[in-house]
Amino acid sequence: MSRIGVFTCHCGENIGATVDCAKVAEMCKHVPGVAHSVDYKYMCSDPGQRMMQEAIKEHNLDGVVVAACSPRMHEPTFRRAVSNAGVNPYMCEMANLREHCSWVHEKNDATTQKAADLIRVLVEKIKHNTPLYPIKVPVTKTAMVVGGGVAGIQVALDIANGGHKVILVEKSPSIGGHMSQLSETFPTLDCSQCILTPRMVEAAQHPNITLMTYSEVEKVDGFIGNFKVTVRKKARKLDEKLCTGCGLCIQKCPNKKISDEFNEGLGTRTAIYVPFPQAVPNRPVIDTLNCTFYKTGKCKVCEKVCPTNAIRFEQEDELVTIDIGAIVLATGFKLMKTEAFPEYGYGKHKDIIDGMQFERLASASGPTAGVMKRPSDGKEPETVVFIACSGSRDRSKGVPYCSKVCCMYTAKHAMLYKHKVHSGKAYVFYMDIRAAGKDYDEFVRRAIEEDDVKYIRGRVSKIYEEDGKLIVKGADTLMGGEPVEIKADMVVLATAVQSNDRSEELAQTLHVSYDTYGFFAEAHPKLRPVETNTGGIFLAGACQAPRDIPESVAQASAAASKVLGLFSQDQLTREPIVAVVNRQAGPTYSYCVGCFLCQTACPYQAIEQEQILARNGEVIKTIARINPGLCQGCGTCVATCRTKAIDLQGFSNEQLYAEIMTL
Amino acid sequence: MEALKQKAKELLQKGDVKAVLGYAVGTGNVRRPHFARTPEQVDRLVLDEKCTQNLATYLTKHEVKHLGKVAVVALPATQRALLQLVAERQLRDDAICLLAMDGTEVKVLPSGAAVEQHLALKTDAMPTADKAMIEKLMAMTREQRWAYWQQELSRCVKCYACRNSCPMCYCEHCTMDCNRPQWVPVASHALGNLEYHMVRAMHLAGRCVECGECGRACPVGIPVHLLTFFAEESTAKQFGQRAGHSTKLDYALSTFKPDDKETFIR
Numbered sequence A: 001m002s003r004i005g006v007f008t009c010h011c012g013e014n015i016g017a018t019v020d021c022a023k024v025a026e027m028c029k030h031v032p033g034v035a036h037s038v039d040y041k042y043m044c045s046d047p048g049q050r051m052m053q054e055a056i057k058e059h060n061l062d063g064v065v066v067a068a069c070s071p072r073m074h075e076p077t078f079r080r081a082v083s084n085a086g087v088n089p090y091m092c093e094m095a096n097l098r099e100h101c102s103w104v105h106e107k108n109d110a111t112t113q114k115a116a117d118l119i120r121v122l123v124e125k126i127k128h129n130t131p132l133y134p135i136k137v138p139v140t141k142t143a144m145v146v147g148g149g150v151a152g153i154q155v156a157l158d159i160a161n162g163g164h165k166v167i168l169v170e171k172s173p174s175i176g177g178h179m180s181q182l183s184e185t186f187p188t189l190d191c192s193q194c195i196l197t198p199r200m201v202e203a204a205q206h207p208n209i210t211l212m213t214y215s216e217v218e219k220v221d222g223f224i225g226n227f228k229v230t231v232r233k234k235a236r237k238l239d240e241k242l243c244t245g246c247g248l249c250i251q252k253c254p255n256k257k258i259s260d261e262f263n264e265g266l267g268t269r270t271a272i273y274v275p276f277p278q279a280v281p282n283r284p285v286i287d288t289l290n291c292t293f294y295k296t297g298k299c300k301v302c303e304k305v306c307p308t309n310a311i312r313f314e315q316e317d318e319l320v321t322i323d324i325g326a327i328v329l330a331t332g333f334k335l336m337k338t339e340a341f342p343e344y345g346y347g348k349h350k351d352i353i354d355g356m357q358f359e360r361l362a363s364a365s366g367p368t369a370g371v372m373k374r375p376s377d378g379k380e381p382e383t384v385v386f387i388a389c390s391g392s393r394d395r396s397k398g399v400p401y402c403s404k405v406c407c408m409y410t411a412k413h414a415m416l417y418k419h420k421v422h423s424g425k426a427y428v429f430y431m432d433i434r435a436a437g438k439d440y441d442e443f444v445r446r447a448i449e450e451d452d453v454k455y456i457r458g459r460v461s462k463i464y465e466e467d468g469k470l471i472v473k474g475a476d477t478l479m480g481g482e483p484v485e486i487k488a489d490m491v492v493l494a495t496a497v498q499s500n501d502r503s504e505e506l507a508q509t510l511h512v513s514y515d516t517y518g519f520f521a522e523a524h525p526k527l528r529p530v531e532t533n534t535g536g537i538f539l540a541g542a543c544q545a546p547r548d549i550p551e552s553v554a555q556a557s558a559a560a561s562k563v564l565g566l567f568s569q570d571q572l573t574r575e576p577i578v579a580v581v582n583r584q585a586g587p588t589y590s591y592c593v594g595c596f597l598c599q600t601a602c603p604y605q606a607i608e609q610e611q612i613l614a615r616n617g618e619v620i621k622t623i624a625r626i627n628p629g630l631c632q633g634c635g636t637c638v639a640t641c642r643t644k645a646i647d648l649q650g651f652s653n654e655q656l657y658a659e660i661m662t663l
Numbered sequence B: 001m002e003a004l005k006q007k008a009k010e011l012l013q014k015g016d017v018k019a020v021l022g023y024a025v026g027t028g029n030v031r032r033p034h035f036a037r038t039p040e041q042v043d044r045l046v047l048d049e050k051c052t053q054n055l056a057t058y059l060t061k062h063e064v065k066h067l068g069k070v071a072v073v074a075l076p077a078t079q080r081a082l083l084q085l086v087a088e089r090q091l092r093d094d095a096i097c098l099l100a101m102d103g104t105e106v107k108v109l110p111s112g113a114a115v116e117q118h119l120a121l122k123t124d125a126m127p128t129a130d131k132a133m134i135e136k137l138m139a140m141t142r143e144q145r146w147a148y149w150q151q152e153l154s155r156c157v158k159c160y161a162c163r164n165s166c167p168m169c170y171c172e173h174c175t176m177d178c179n180r181p182q183w184v185p186v187a188s189h190a191l192g193n194l195e196y197h198m199v200r201a202m203h204l205a206g207r208c209v210e211c212g213e214c215g216r217a218c219p220v221g222i223p224v225h226l227l228t229f230f231a232e233e234s235t236a237k238q239f240g241q242r243a244g245h246s247t248k249l250d251y252a253l254s255t256f257k258p259d260d261k262e263t264f265i266r
């Protein structure tokens, strides 16, 4: 006969005001198997816990039901208390009288009865509980950072400075991300490259950081502390060790008219190229889609001119598998293209550009060396219109959310333009100005007040070309919706910030959740903003939501501190809530028939094959085995198995059946 | 027929197989399964339109496995069942030896790949009567359909002939036999019957090879095969995956594909 103790908590007024806790305690005394039942104002408080521990000793209890708040809140607290009193922690269960009862019902007898029922169910469960023991797993103290933008670089540096190895995986040929493309940065107008490139170099030279550029994550197995990550190193068609980065090949490549991604299509590059002069690492790659040799089988000029014979046309992609303890995702964002806007001519006007293109026009290292020239004819634009919220906060055609950085960079753009073209006119169409941040509102005011940028509150309905001018038609809602028409030479659309291409695919590879828009989801929007729902995988920067640089960097350091916390332990303790495959005596040996339909169902690749051998070594049966280190206790396999060969420890079929049947 | 017997004898004489499983005439002129272990026993084999049973069911039984390699006279449904059994690792690919009719010619299919190829040549649509019946049921209102099945299933005596005749119901310890805890009651009352048939349909969704054996096996004539047929067809429609077409496991209910329609969620 079990000796179960029931401890009903008032949670102050939270439960006590709605549920008659004293009555519940009294009712529970009569449930078979219950040896002791009391109620108390705050069970989680020190006296509450002590009362519980004394009762365990006094009444020789072998199981405990704490009827209180959510187990998410205090299960660890009470399990620890029970364990300190000498009872296995997994013999303690929590009935959630708060979220499941008092908060969702009125004060009446039925509510009190329900509270008692919730407890009764768990008393029956505990009768089928068995003591469980925590699982210990080792921690590999190497982190992987995916994405080498400013966020990824910061994470890598922080972890590396904390004394641990970091592998920084970047899909493009250089680290740096969007920040390396920016001209100057709000709210201080300091030069983006000048503050970023030293960091890039520091990351490349740090003894604890290994850069894997032009590489992508292909596959992730394992679990917190013990991931196995397969990275595809795309072929640069170059021996990186021999190459000295002299750039002769780039100078001589005959194929010079390829649209340049780094300059957002405003400049050209060669087929063998480095994305920008300050690229890290300063090693070229061959763009095989555009290289004459890969298209026609002839050329190889770069091979001929290379002084160190570093070119390798035959080089293939390489797959490397690395043991990793924690992963930080910092894959950033992409910008909606001007092609997305029918009312602005589907991107066919060369002088309607997006914000990133403007950054390149304004950048000293850009295609115009920072001189304001419009793309169509290279003339200096005399009137420029900036349109904020292009696609953002637009439920019907764009994305419903605010892209957050556009108000600020639009003010920056207008200012930069005015600094470069003193006689020029700058207009900004906006919906609201969202400039919350240190020195942010001051920055926008400066654009309006000191640099004479004309802010017009309203939407632009149409842009069309007439006599070499772009006619911008809109309305000024502060003037009662009065129509406005501006003859502009160039229009800059602050297009929406979106989740990166293939981010959903990456999320699926890593088994992390993502929102409707493809941004990675944090474990808790307030309390766990840099963690994902998958243990050991963290988030930094604009891959989670639109972010500016200060926020991205702050979050990067937060993620790094989480990783360092994880790496401060040599072993992780895991909950023994894992699945087990039934075993028994022959001739059946196990209910498992070895169909392995469960294997594909397991989201954590925890199911392996096990052979049952006869004494002479002959295989009698091949059945499923669950690796307790990998199993996360989700129970998917339990539901998949037709023969009920799998049970989840702590939530076995018998336990659940007993719970249901008491009701 | 003679060609079939000829091939069967050859296989036995060469020692390629230990037995040939086919059909023979039973009492009352029915067709029953027949294991021919000697060339003489081969002479009793028949193959005509009365032979309908899915013989794949026997291959997973211990007794048959102990016989050694068995050649099977295989109708298209038997072939599909075999592929699915290989996919679910209940049979080894090298244990396969099928005798399939191709017009009047006998083909020996010695591997899963050969069966796949042979089946790909054939289109074996669901029998028209079954198709019509499913359409009729689907044209009913939910309530009418519910009433129809309650009525039908109330006649079930829980003999489990439908389960035992099914090639895909090979589990040694069926959920229905599970008594710790006893999720599904054993007695054949309305609720227990309904639970049994719902569980059976779910367990065969994405796995049923549409042989119709379960329906034929039922002694009280309940068309239980319509339940699994429909479950299989819905799975195929939702996820583009079908049982019995490949030796590679492709089980819709335990896999996820980025292009899954997921219409059932929304």
Ligand SMILES: Cc1cc2nc3c(=O)[nH]c(=O)nc-3n(C[C@H](O)[C@H](O)[C@H](O)COP(=O)(O)OP(=O)(O)OC[C@H]3O[C@@H](n4cnc5c(N)ncnc54)[C@H](O)[C@@H]3O)c2cc1C
Binding pocket: A146, A147, A148, A149, A150, A151, A152, A169, A170, A171, A172, A174, A175, A176, A177, A178, A179, A182, A184, A185, A186, A187, A215, A216, A217, A330, A331, A332, A333, A334, A335, A355, A356, A359, A405, A409, A412, A500, A506, A540, A541, A542, A543, A547, A548, A549, A550, A552
């Ligand atoms: C026009 C414009 C102007 C801006 N101006 C300012 C400003 O003045 N001040 C300011 O504070 N902020 C500004 N921002 C915002 C700023 O760009 C972002 O805050 C910052 O770039 C976010 O950094 P990140 O590292 O999170 O992402 P990113 O900079 O996008 O870097 C992500 C990196 O990850 C890589 N990557 C992506 N997917 C993968 C993958 N699957 N595997 C490996 N690597 C991958 C990418 O190649 C990239 O290098 C501006 C933004 C825009 C659009």
Ligand code: SF4
Binding pocket: A581, A591, A592, A593, A594, A595, A596, A597, A598, A599, A623, A624, A640, A641, A642, A643, A644, A645, A646
């Ligand atoms: S545990 Fe169940 S689903 Fe998994 S292989 Fe065994 S019988 Fe199949």
Ligand code: SF4
Binding pocket: A578, A579, A601, A602, A603, A604, A605, A606, A607, A626, A630, A631, A632, A633, A634, A635, A636, A637, A638, A648
């Ligand atoms: S409970 Fe089953 S499906 Fe879930 S992680 Fe564990 S083994 Fe995998």
Ligand code: SF4
Binding pocket: B054, B165, B166, B167, B168, B169, B204, B207, B208, B209, B210, B211, B212, B213, B214, B215, B225, B228, B229
């Ligand atoms: S459920 Fe019926 S139709 Fe489907 S494979 Fe089994 S016996 Fe054949």
Ligand code: SF4
Binding pocket: B155, B156, B157, B158, B159, B160, B161, B162, B163, B217, B218, B219, B220, B221, B222, B224
């Ligand atoms: S064969 Fe018919 S009677 Fe027997 S269990 Fe199946 S449905 Fe019921």
